[in-house]
Amino acid sequence: MSNNDYIRQSLTDDEELIHIAEFHWMYTVNAILNMVFSLVLSLLLIYMALRFQPIMFGAVAPEGVPFFDRISSLHPGIKILALFIFLMGVLKFVQMMIIKITTEIGVTDIRLVYKRGLVARAVGEINIDRIEGVNVLQGILGRLFGYGRVMVRGMGVGEVVLPPISQPIRFKKAIEKARSATKHKRTDGS
Numbered sequence: 001m002s003n004n005d006y007i008r009q010s011l012t013d014d015e016e017l018i019h020i021a022e023f024h025w026m027y028t029v030n031a032i033l034n035m036v037f038s039l040v041l042s043l044l045l046i047y048m049a050l051r052f053q054p055i056m057f058g059a060v061a062p063e064g065v066p067f068f069d070r071i072s073s074l075h076p077g078i079k080i081l082a083l084f085i086f087l088m089g090v091l092k093f094v095q096m097m098i099i100k101i102t103t104e105i106g107v108t109d110i111r112l113v114y115k116r117g118l119v120a121r122a123v124g125e126i127n128i129d130r131i132e133g134v135n136v137l138q139g140i141l142g143r144l145f146g147y148g149r150v151m152v153r154g155m156g157v158g159e160v161v162l163p164p165i166s167q168p169i170r171f172k173k174a175i176e177k178a179r180s181a182t183k184h185k186r187t188d189g190s
Contacts, residue, residue, distance in 0.1 A: 024147030038089020
């Protein structure tokens, strides 16, 4: 996650930052696994092509031919497909890392801020007093490793589902803290 420049720059004079959400390390692991899986799938495709090419085309590779020479003798379509599969995994990894680096999620005593985007910026803000409910969505791995998604329901906004963050219960508590602080401000007349 970035160093939350947007959230800190957009604070008003009387606004207090309560909590900043961070992506969980499992998000990065998932991105790396996308790339590793695509590499394994590409190598498996090349291995299977080398193994079954003599059966399909009746040509037996002579003994002692170097591995890379055998790969260069493969059909170009197989090599292109293997490269395409690997590049798709790399692109998915890059996409997930850009999302992680350019996303900021924070709670102030006035609003919830969700900023996304590298070049084009998309900012969603919900006033704390307009939030109807907050749900935490965690699977088995999320419960074990302490990450999950937070779904925020706001009046007139609908539902906003945040990306997987670390300690979603703490984030929900921060929203509840901000909501109670806002109620106290209104009842005190401040």
